[in-house]
Amino acid sequence: xxxxxxxxxxxxxxxxxxxxxxxxxxxxxxxxxxxxxxxxxxxxxxxxxxxxxxxxxxxxxxxxxxxxxxxxxxxxxxxxxxxxxxxxxxxxxxxxxxxxxxxxxxxxxxxxxxxxxxxxxxxxxxxxxxxxxxxxxxxxxxxxxxxxxxxxxxxxxxxxxxxxxxxxxxxxxxxxxxxxxxxxxxxxxxxxxxxxxxxxxxxxxxxxxxxxxxxxxxxxxxxxxxxxxxxxxxxxxxxxxxxxxxxxxxxxxxxxxxxxxxxxxxxxxxxxxxxxxxxxxxxxxxxxxxxxxxxxxxxxxxxxxxxxxxxxxxxxxxxxxxxxxxxxxxxxxxxxxxxxxxxxxxxxxxxxxxxxxxxxxxxxxxxxxxxxxxxxxxxxxxxxxxxxxxxxxxxxxxxxxxxxxxxxxxxxxxxxxxxxxxxxxxxxxxxxxxxxxxxxxxxxxxxxxxxxxxxxxxxxxxxxxxxxxxxxxxxxxxxxxxxxxxxxxxxxxxxxxxxxxxxxxxxxxxxxxxxxxxxxxxxxxxxxxxxxxxxxxxxxxxxxxxxxxxxxxx
Amino acid sequence: xxxxxxxxxxxxxxxxxxxxxxxxxxxxxxxxxxxxxxxxxxxxxxxxxxxxxxxxxxxxxxxxxxxxxxxxxxxxxxxxxxxxxxxxxxxxxxxxxxxxxxxxxxxxxxxxxxxxxxxxxxxxxxxxxxxxxxxxxxxxxxxxxxxxxxxxxxxxxxxxxxxxxxx
Ligand code: HEM
Ligand code: SF4
Numbered sequence: 029x030x031x032x033x034x035x036x037x038x039x040x041x042x043x044x045x046x047x048x049x050x051x052x053x054x055x056x057x058x059x060x061x062x063x064x065x066x067x068x069x070x071x072x073x074x075x076x077x078x079x080x081x082x083x084x085x086x087x088x089x090x091x092x093x094x095x096x097x098x099x100x101x102x103x104x105x106x107x108x109x110x111x112x113x114x115x116x117x118x119x120x121x122x123x124x125x126x127x128x129x130x131x132x133x134x135x136x137x138x139x140x141x142x143x144x145x146x147x148x149x150x151x152x153x154x155x156x157x158x159x160x161x162x163x164x165x166x167x168x169x170x171x172x173x174x175x176x177x178x179x180x181x182x183x184x185x186x187x188x189x190x191x192x193x194x195x196x197x198x199x200x201x202x203x204x205x206x207x208x209x210x211x212x213x214x215x216x217x218x219x220x221x222x223x224x225x226x227x228x229x230x231x232x233x234x235x236x237x238x239x240x241x242x243x244x245x246x247x248x249x250x251x252x253x254x255x256x257x258x259x260x261x262x263x264x265x266x267x268x269x270x271x272x273x274x275x276x277x278x279x280x281x282x283x284x285x286x287x288x289x290x291x292x293x294x295x296x297x298x299x300x301x302x303x304x305x306x307x308x309x310x311x312x313x314x315x316x317x318x319x320x321x322x323x324x325x326x327x328x329x330x331x332x333x334x335x336x337x338x339x340x341x342x343x344x345x346x347x348x349x350x351x352x353x354x355x356x357x358x359x360x361x362x363x364x365x366x367x368x369x370x371x372x373x374x375x376x377x378x379x380x381x382x383x384x385x386x387x388x389x390x391x392x393x394x395x396x397x398x399x400x401x402x403x404x405x406x407x408x409x410x411x412x413x414x415x416x417x418x419x420x421x422x423x424x425x426x427x428x429x430x431x432x433x434x435x436x437x438x439x440x441x442x443x444x445x446x447x448x449x450x451x452x453x454x455x456x457x458x459x460x461x462x463x464x465x466x467x468x469x470x471x472x473x474x475x476x477x478x479x480x481x482x483x484x485x486x487x488x489x490x491x492x493x494x495x496x497x498x499x500x501x502x503x504x505x506x507x508x509x510x511x512x513x514x515x516x517x518x519x520x521x522x523x524x525x526x527x528x529x530x531x532x533x534x535x536x537x538x539x540x541x542x543x544x545x546x547x548x549x550x551x552x553x554x555x556x557x558x559x560x561x562x563x564x565x566x567x568x569x570x571x572x573x574x575x576x577x578x579x580x581x582x
Numbered sequence: 583x584x585x586x587x588x589x590x591x592x593x594x595x596x597x598x599x600x601x602x603x604x605x606x607x608x609x610x611x612x613x614x615x616x617x618x619x620x621x622x623x624x625x626x627x628x629x630x631x632x633x634x635x636x637x638x639x640x641x642x643x644x645x646x647x648x649x650x651x652x653x654x655x656x657x658x659x660x661x662x663x664x665x666x667x668x669x670x671x672x673x674x675x676x677x678x679x680x681x682x683x684x685x686x687x688x689x690x691x692x693x694x695x696x697x698x699x700x701x702x703x704x705x706x707x708x709x710x711x712x713x714x715x716x717x718x719x720x721x722x723x724x725x726x727x728x729x730x731x732x733x734x735x736x737x738x739x740x741x742x743x744x745x746x747x748x749x
Contacts, residue, residue: 035744039732046729050698063696066668149668179734179744185705186677186737189670255735255743266674267646301682306736306743313745 029090029400030175030320032140039183040137043144047071048130055127070150070188072143073129081450082121082129083146084136088156088174088198089117089402089410093390096401098139100386106132111386113371113379115443115494116195117155117403118146122450144182149190151181151262155197157205158404161321162412164360168217168225170200172317173254176309180255187262191269192277194262195234198227202523207405209233209242209525210497212279213261218248225251231261231291232283235491239527240280243288245295251314253299255307260299264291324398324413329363334416341420350434350472351423365416367397369409369431370441374466376430377459378444379407388429396422406443408436439481439548440466443494447487447504448511454487456504456511461485461540468541478548481561482521497521499562500547501528502540513540517547517573518565532574546576585720586712587700588688590727592720595712597638597659599692612637618661618690621649640692643671647678654685662708664693673706680707680738697723701730707738 032040050067053059059067068074074081084099099119103111106128112120124132136142146153154177161169177196181187187194199206200217208214214230226248233242249257261279268286270276283291342349357366369389372378381389389409393401396418397411404410409431414422426432435441442465445451447458462485469475484498495501501516513535516528535543548561550573555564565573586595600619603610608626612619618638622645624631631637639650640661654660660679662672672691679685690710691703697718700711704727713723736743 033748035732035748039730039734042730042732046698049729059698063667063698067698149670176745182734183702183730184735185702185733186673187670188702189668189673189699191670263674267671271669271671306741306746310745316745316748 029092029171030087030317036140037137040140040142040144043071043142043183044130044133044137047133051126051130066148066189068129069148070145071129071133072146073124073126074147075452079123080126080129082124082132082143083114084119084121084141084143085146085153086117086119086141086403087178088154088160088171089158089404090171091401091403093393093399093401095139095141096386096390096393098136098141100383100390102132102135103383103386110380110382112377112446113381113403113407113409115405115407115445115492116153117158117405118153119403120446122446145188147193149192149194150188151184151190151194151196154178154181155195155206155211155405157199157201158402158410159205159357159366159412160200160402161323162359162361162364162366163201163203163205164358165202166200166360167202167219168200169318169321170198170206170215170217171321172314173200173215173217173227173251174198175317175320176254176313177258180258180307184262187266190262190266191271192274192279194265194279196258204521204523204525207494207497207521207525210235210239210494210521211242213258214242220248227251227254229257229261232280232288233525234278234280235494235496236278237275237489237491238278238280239491239496240284241525241527242280243283243291245288245292252309252311253303254309256302256305257295257299259307260295260302263298264294268294323361324400326361326364326413327415329415329417331362331416334363338416338419345420347427347434348420348423350476351427351432352419353476354434354438355432355436356419359413361413363416365414365419366410366412367414367419367422367426368404368436369411369426370433370435371408371431372435372441372466373430373433374440374470375463377446377449378442378462381409385429385431388425389431392422392425392429406436406441408441434472435475437480438475439469439478439483439500439544440475441483442466443482443484443498445486445493447485447493451487451492453490454504455489455506456487456513457537458485458487458493458502458504461502461504461513461537464537464541465544468545478551479560482519483544484519494521495519496527497525498528499560499565500544505534507534511537513537515543515547515577517570518562520562529570531570532578543577547573550576584712584716586690586710587720587724587727588710590724592724599640599661599712602642618659618692621645625649638688638690640690641672641675643669643675645675647675647683650679650685651683654679654683655687657685657687659688659690659710660685661690661692661712664691664695667694667696667699673702676703676706676708677738697726698729700724700726701728705733705737705739
């Protein structure tokens with residue numbers, strides 16, 4: 029992964045010192061709260077319902093064991109012993125003390141981590157595919173480009189006070205695992221007929237109160253033009269994005285107001301001035317960035333033999349077999365596999381992780397995966413380079429630590445925002461709903477029979493839990509001071525991205541497990557062999573689901 | 583006389599900022615002496631103001647740098663206004679004035695920007711800072727210009743991005 033050099037380190041140190049000064053001025057009453065607000069947000073610090081919340085960047089999800097141990101230390105020393113993996117691959121702490129945040133950031137800087145631009149109206153952490161570099165369907169490893177974007181976007185002087193927050197995601201695989209079409213900018217890496225690398229550029233996607241699927245404004249942007257083109261998009265947005273109404277300030281609104289065609293023309297016009305400037309990437313820089321993401325020292329393994337051994341172990345242990353089936357993925361290197369550690373056992377807030385669990389993950393990463401791990405936007409953790417011959421041992425250790433729930437991709441692998449338990453914007457709780465649904469679907473064989481289902485929950489229309497792009501989406505709503513839940517069906521965050529349709533009137537918290545059960549029953553009654561929930565829904569439409577769920581009890 | 587930060591030093595402000603006129607820009611009165619007038623007033627009265635060398639213009643955050651465009655260098659000073667410090671359009675306008683229109687004179691931030699933005703403003707080509715709030719301690723504020731001293735990306739003060747400079 030990328031390792032900070034003296035430049036990165038000195039930039040980060042200057043930033044920590046700057047924020048320490050700003051915090052001191054704030055505490056001394058010299059910096060008014062409304063001026064401190066965007067400054068603290070740009071260092072990851074929110075003020076929330078119960079305490080501040082600190083969001084630490086994990087650039088495109090890559091993290092090493094030293095960094096994980098540091099996160100554990102911070103959870104233990106400055107927080108209540110746990111933290112949370114977010115849908116943007118970041119780590120959040122829920123109980124830091126404002127006065128200690130400069131110290132936390134200083135400790136993080138020791139291991140090349142920070143909260144820079146993890147909040148606020150600026151370019152946020154760039155996200156990507158958690159299987160980057162290992163996925164068999166990968167066209168080009170996206171991480172070098174993500175790192176190039178990280179450097180360009182960090183402390184960008186022109187774009188630190190945008191009309192609204194700004195999120196970029198990059199994928200380099202045929203199967204999009206980074207939800208690029210629901211980001212402000214989504215980049216799909218492609219090769220042209222000559223084998224040259226370029227990007228299909230989507231712009232104006234996003235969730236929140238006006239969910240939108242991005243529009244492709246360019247089919248092939250040559251790789252050396254990446255930064256100049258991004259700069260052109262951001263400049264058009266900075267100058268023309270609405271600033272009169274924060275709900276209409278996202279780039280998606282501008283793109284739609286202008287039409288994607290006119291927006292694209294404005295970007296191209298701006299880009300004409302920028303494309304041959306110093307931001308044009310050099311071959312050297314691209315190679316330098318790639319040099320940080322070369323293959324680790326893989327052993328030569330006889331894949332057939334390794335697989336046979338794993339199969340034999342699976343036939344002896346049903347539980348191991350289940351885990352293999354759901355939590356282990358193919359790797360492009362023979363004899364290796366990518367493993368997802370589930371942070372979704374029933375009864376734990378999805379994505380939550382304790383200090384000692386973090387330390388165990390760091391140890392597992394060292395022992396099994398070249399000392400590296402990845403956070404996922406589904407709020408899990410991946411060990412991406414595990415020898416098949418070691419899967420059984422890894423499974424036993426993961427199981428003992430509580431990470432081996434074999435539910436990845438299933439209805440109990442719920443994406444869930446912090447909701448009313450932590451978030452001051454919430455209309456309703458999310459975490460207890462996730463738990464109630466997990467309890468409803470406790471029978472694993474049944475859950476496996478349902479196949480892949482994305483179930484996403486947000487506690488309000490800000491959509492932190494991505495409810496619009498869940499095959500089943502749940503949105504917390506407030507009705508006369510009471511918490512209710514609206515159900516949406518048919519959303520999808522991958523290649524054929526789509527937004528869910530509202531099923532009908534909302535339900536009480538107690539009803540939710542039964543409602544979800546009924547939806548699943550309709551699917552089971554209607555599916556053809558092998559058909560996934562989302563495909564059945566797309567084929568038969570909402571009517572049968574509505575009928576069942578809203579049928580009068582008699 | 584009020585002061586401002588210019589090129590890192592605290593100096594006398596010899597220019598008077600003229601607010602936007604209530605009525606028609608064409609009818610606004612432009613006083614004698616060194617004045618920074620709204621760009622709309624300049625555009626409306628260019629014919630008569632043409633010969634004066636003691637006139638600068640200022641752009642509001644919703645006014646495009648293109649309104650000045652190739653004429654930029656006829657002004658000794660151009661202001662970019664911050665109605666609110668969170669309104670970041672001036673950052674882009676400043677870069678456009680320097681990089682696209684080649685402005686070499688004094689580029690001055692005016693209005694409600696805050697000291698914590700000085701570093702970024704300087705990177706965008708702003709070299710003078712006239713705070714609307716007269717109570718700002720300029721010595722303290724000027725220190726913020728030193729907050730960040732190394733940068734990743736290309737901008738006005740350092741057109742070579744770090745990747746072209748990295749040893
Ligand atoms: C608890 C503190 C949090 C607050 C105050 C908060 C606030 C917000 C707000 C205001 C929006 C809407 C922005 C807009 O539409 O312009 C939003 C969107 C979002 N947040 Fe959060 N959030 C919080 C926690 C989280 C967490 C824990 C996650 C991840 C699990 C998350 C991930 C997201 C995502 C992915 C979006 C949707 C982005 C889009 O519109 O494309 N947030 N958040
Ligand atoms: S969706 Fe709403 S309730 Fe949930 S974390 Fe985001 S802002 Fe808070």
